Amino acid sequence: MRAAEQRAIAAGTSVEALMERAGAALAEAAYCHAGKMPALILCGPGNNGGDGYVAARHLADRGVEVRIAAISEPKSEAAKWARGQWRGEVEALNSSTGPSLLLIDALFGTGLREGLEDALQKQFYRLAADSQMRIACDVPSGVDSDSGVELSSVPGFEMTVTFGALKPAHRLMPSMGKCGRVVLADIGIEASPEWHELGQPVLPALDPGGHKYSRGLVHALAGKMPGAIALSAKAAAYSGAGYVRVSTSRSIDGLPSAIVQTDTAEINDGRIGCLIVGPGMGDIPRVLTLALTSHAPKVIDADAITHLGEPERLRGQDAIITPHQGEFERLFGKLEGSKADRALEAAKRSGAVIVYKGPDTLVASPDGRLGFAPPAPAWLASAGTGDVLAGMIAAMRGRGLEAFEAASAAVWLHGRAAEIAGAQMIADDLAAAIPQALALLND
Numbered sequence: 113m114r115a116a117e118q119r120a121i122a123a124g125t126s127v128e129a130l131m132e133r134a135g136a137a138l139a140e141a142a143y144c145h146a147g148k149m150p151a152l153i154l155c156g157p158g159n160n161g162g163d164g165y166v167a168a169r170h171l172a173d174r175g176v177e178v179r180i181a182a183i184s185e186p187k188s189e190a191a192k193w194a195r196g197q198w199r200g201e202v203e204a205l206n207s208s209t210g211p212s213l214l215l216i217d218a219l220f221g222t223g224l225r226e227g228l229e230d231a232l233q234k235q236f237y238r239l240a241a242d243s244q245m246r247i248a249c250d251v252p253s254g255v256d257s258d259s260g261v262e263l264s265s266v267p268g269f270e271m272t273v274t275f276g277a278l279k280p281a282h283r284l285m286p287s288m289g290k291c292g293r294v295v296l297a298d299i300g301i302e303a304s305p306e307w308h309e310l311g312q313p314v315l316p317a318l319d320p321g322g323h324k325y326s327r328g329l330v331h332a333l334a335g336k337m338p339g340a341i342a343l344s345a346k347a348a349a350y351s352g353a354g355y356v357r358v359s360t361s362r363s364i365d366g367l368p369s370a371i372v373q374t375d376t377a378e379i380n381d382g383r384i385g386c387l388i389v390g391p392g393m394g395d396i397p398r399v400l401t402l403a404l405t406s407h408a409p410k411v412i413d414a415d416a417i418t419h420l421g422e423p424e425r426l427r428g429q430d431a432i433i434t435p436h437q438g439e440f441e442r443l444f445g446k447l448e449g450s451k452a453d454r455a456l457e458a459a460k461r462s463g464a465v466i467v468y469k470g471p472d473t474l475v476a477s478p479d480g481r482l483g484f485a486p487p488a489p490a491w492l493a494s495a496g497t498g499d500v501l502a503g504m505i506a507a508m509r510g511r512g513l514e515a516f517e518a519a520s521a522a523v524w525l526h527g528r529a530a531e532i533a534g535a536q537m538i539a540d541d542l543a544a545a546i547p548q549a550l551a552l553l554n555d
C-alpha cells in the first residue's frame with residue numbers, strides 16, 4: 113500500500129486528495145453502520161488522524177453530532193490541511209474527555225512505530241468501553257499493520273474501514289480478531305495482487321470425454337491411526353476426485369464403498385494425480401520415506417511433516433505441506449518476521465507450497481505469491497479438520513490444478529464447508545458438507 117500510494121502521488125494525485133477520499137469513505141461506512149449516533153473521533157498526529165478530521169466534516173454535513181479529541185496538533189502536511197478544513201472545535205484528548213455512543217479511532221494507522229503510551233492507552237480503553245459502537249480507521253490503533261502483532265493491547269471493534277487494499281493485520285491474528293467487520297474502500301490506488309485474500313476458486317470444467325483417472329486419482333497412505341486417513345480419503349472423494357485409493361495393511365471400517373482399499377502401495381503408478389501422506393501416520397517414518405520415492409505430486413501433512421526433519425528433503429518433490437504452528441516450528445525452527453514473512457521464507461527454503469494453518473491460514477508459494485484465507489468459523493478448531501483439508505487439497509491437485517491454486521481452492525472451500533456444516537459439526541460432517549461448498553461455485 114505504501115508503494116501504491118507513492119505511485120499514485122508520482123502520477124499526480126495529492127496526499128490530500130487520497131485523504132479526502134479515505135475520510136469520506138470512513139464517514140460513509142460509519143453513517144451506514146451507525147446512522148445519526150453521536151460520534152467522538154480520536155485523532156492522532158499523522159495521516160490516520162487526517163482521515164479522522166475529514167470524516168468528521170463529512171459526518172457533520174450529514175447532520176451527525178460530532179466531537180473531535182486529538183492527542184496533539186497534526187504533524188504531517190496533509191493532516192494539517194484536513195484539520196484546517198474542520199470548522200468545529202478540537203478537544204485535547206485526556207482524562208476529562210467525555211465518551212460518546214460511537215467511537216471512531218483515527219489515532220494511528222500504518223505509521224505506528226511502537227505501542228501507545230500508557231496514559232493514552234488508558235483513555236483509549238476507557239472511551240472504547242464507554243461507547244456502544246467502535247469503528248477503527250484503517251487498523252485499530254496499537255496494531256502493527258504489517259504483522260498483525262499488537263504493539264500495545266487493542267480493544268475490540270465492530271468495524272474497521274480500510275483503504276485501497278487489505279493490510280496483513282486484517283487477516284492475521286491476533287489483530288484480525290479485533291477488527292470486526294472489515295470494509296474496504298476504493299480510494300483510487302492500485303495495490304499489487306501478489307499478496308491477496310483467497311477468493312472463490314475457478315475450477316476447470318470437467319472434460320465431457322474424461323474418465324476416472326483424468327478427474328484425478330488420489331492415493332492415500334495409511335499409517336497407525338487409519339481414522340485420520342479415512343477422513344482425508346472421504347474428503348478427496350467428496351471434493352470430486354475421480355478415484356480414491358488407500359494403501360493399508362488392515363481393512364479400514366466405515367469407508368465409503370467407492371473408496372478402494374489395497375494392501376499394496378502402488379505409489380509409482382503413473383496415473384496417480386496426487387498422493388497423501390501423514391494423516392494418522394504415527395510413528396512409522398518409513399511410510400514417509402516410501403512416499404518421497406514417488407514422482408507423483410503429494411500432500412504432506414501431520415506426522416509426516418514432523419518426520420521430515422529437514423526442509424531440504426522437500427526439494428524437487430512437487431509437494432504441498434500443511435503445517436500448523438507446532439509442525440511448522442519443528443520443521444523450520446523459529447523463523448524471523450511476521451507469519452506472512454515466515455510462510456514465504458519456508459516456501460523458499462523447501463521449494464514446496466506451504467499451507468500454514470491456524471485461525472489465519474496462509475498459502476505461500478516459492479515464487480513469492482501469498483494468499484490469506486478469508487475468516488473461517490472458529491469451530492474448525494477440532495480434531496480431524498486438518499485431515500479433511502489434506503484430502504481436499506489432494507483432490508484439487510489431482511484434477512490438475514497447480515500446487516498453489518490447488519491449495520488456495522481447498523482452503524477457501526474448507527472454510528465455506530465449515531460454515532455450511534455449522535457450529536456443532538465434527539470433522540465427518542465437514543467432509544460431508546464439501547459438495548454443498550462446491551455447489552457455491554456454480555452460483
Ligand SMILES: NC(=O)C1=CN([C@@H]2O[C@H](COP(=O)(O)OP(=O)(O)OC[C@H]3O[C@@H](n4cnc5c(N)ncnc54)[C@H](O)[C@@H]3O)[C@@H](O)[C@H]2O)[C@H](O)CC1
Binds near residue numbers: 132158221227228
Ligand atoms: N495508504 C494510503 O494510500 C493512504 C493512507 N492514509 C492514511 O494514512 C495513514 C498512515 O499515515 P502516517 O502519517 O504514515 O501514519 P500514522 O497516522 O499511522 O501515524 C504517524 C504519526 O504518529 C507518530 N507515532 C507513531 N507511533 C507512535 C506512538 N506509538 N506514539 C506516539 N506517536 C506515534 C509518528 O511519529 C507520526 O507523527 C494510514 O493508516 C491511512 O489511515 C491517507 O489518508 C492517504 C491515503
Ligand SMILES: [K+]
Binds near residue numbers: 160220248249
Ligand atoms: K486507527
